[in-house]
Amino acid sequence: MSDPSDLISNQPPPPVPACTPTLPGFTCGLDATLRVIAGKWKPLIHYFLAQGGPTRYGELRRAIRDVSDKMLIQQLKELEADGLVKRTDYKEIPPRVDYSLTPLGVSLAQALVPLCTWGTENMAEVTRVFAQREAWNSMRKQQVD
Amino acid sequence: MSDPSDLISNQPPPPVPACTPTLPGFTCGLDATLRVIAGKWKPLIHYFLAQGGPTRYGELRRAIRDVSDKMLIQQLKELEADGLVKRTDYKEIPPRVDYSLTPLGVSLAQALVPLCTWGTENMAEVTRVFAQREAWNSMRKQQVD
DNA sequence: TTGGGCACTTACCAAAAGGTGCATACTTGT
DNA sequence: ACAAGTATGCACCTTTTGGTAAGTGCCCAA
Numbered sequence A, B: 001m002s003d004p005s006d007l008i009s010n011q012p013p014p015p016v017p018a019c020t021p022t023l024p025g026f027t028c029g030l031d032a033t034l035r036v037i038a039g040k041w042k043p044l045i046h047y048f049l050a051q052g053g054p055t056r057y058g059e060l061r062r063a064i065r066d067v068s069d070k071m072l073i074q075q076l077k078e079l080e081a082d083g084l085v086k087r088t089d090y091k092e093i094p095p096r097v098d099y100s101l102t103p104l105g106v107s108l109a110q111a112l113v114p115l116c117t118w119g120t121e122n123m124a125e126v127t128r129v130f131a132q133r134e135a136w137n138s139m140r141k142q143q144v145d
Numbered sequence C: 001t002t003g004g005g006c007a008c009t010t011a012c013c014a015a016a017a018g019g020t021g022c023a024t025a026c027t028t029g030t
Numbered sequence D: 001a002c003a004a005g006t007a008t009g010c011a012c013c014t015t016t017t018g019g020t021a022a023g024t025g026c027c028c029a030a
Helices: A029-037 A042-050 A057-063 A069-081 A103-121 A123-144 B030-037 B042-050 B057-063 B069-081 B103-121 B123-144
Strands: A085-089 A097-101 B085-089 B097-101
Touching: A029 A042, A029 A103, A029 B042, A029 B103, A029 B123, A042 A057, A042 A069, A042 A097, A042 A103, A042 B030, A057 A069, A057 A097, A069 A085, A069 B123, A097 A103, A103 A123, A103 B030, A103 B103, A123 B030, A123 B069, B030 B042, B030 B103, B042 B057, B042 B069, B042 B097, B042 B103, B057 B069, B057 B097, B069 B085, B097 B103, B103 B123
Parallel strands: none
Antiparallel strands: A085 A097, B085 B097
């Protein structure tokens, strides 16, 4: 149904294509993709793995500031379950494990590039807006007190 | 925060690569971008507005199945606050309001195209994996009972 | 013997996101 | 008179997500 290339076709307004989706559970390709990379640390993990950064667990742990063991493991496991990341256990003592992107992970990384670019180009705009939103949120919180 | 290099500890052995958009690597803006489109209904709203679908509130409401008034309004307001969507109130009676993408919104839509494509191309893979994950989750839940 | 690093695991808790349902004010159609 | 449609707002609740702190078993170095 939702061919994403329609996203930019500024063609004449077609009759409302009633959202007939969800044969498998996703409304469109975009939806599926977002569910796969949604997660507080997944973009960063992807970022490191894609550019050949740290690959061992502990390295990732130290490279990504403020991430906890629980979260890092959790997100890595999900990425692995989703087929984006491959875990290699060398079964040594002390333990040695490293992580890398699968071909699927690499292809996703490539699809993410324009999004990264957009974010960088509009960084000022986006940060400004988020600062505003958070300021407003904290105002409301203080009124509750 | 939206610049990954902020999250890198410039410390240890693996020299931290600069935040430059090398080929398979992400750029700094990925995080920022994801925060802007993260939201259960935002991709769909974007989808409809980008392709010249329904623009009036009620039309969107009917086009996106299962969305509630509260959620639709909420997400529209956030998109508006983020500068991606423009709200036009015709101040008529009965009320008439429509929504459209701003230039910024259009540019984001374009950046989203590869992501949509990836999702569609790998839909089978992704759905399979998610079905598995949910099956496993519900098994754990039943064990708790 | 104590302490650290390795790669996790678990139990518990807080915050955020999402959902339900009712209410508004005004008009048109029956 | 009454229902239905217009675009929202609000109170309350549940689900999902993220975070903290502690513990596991193994080994090495001081």
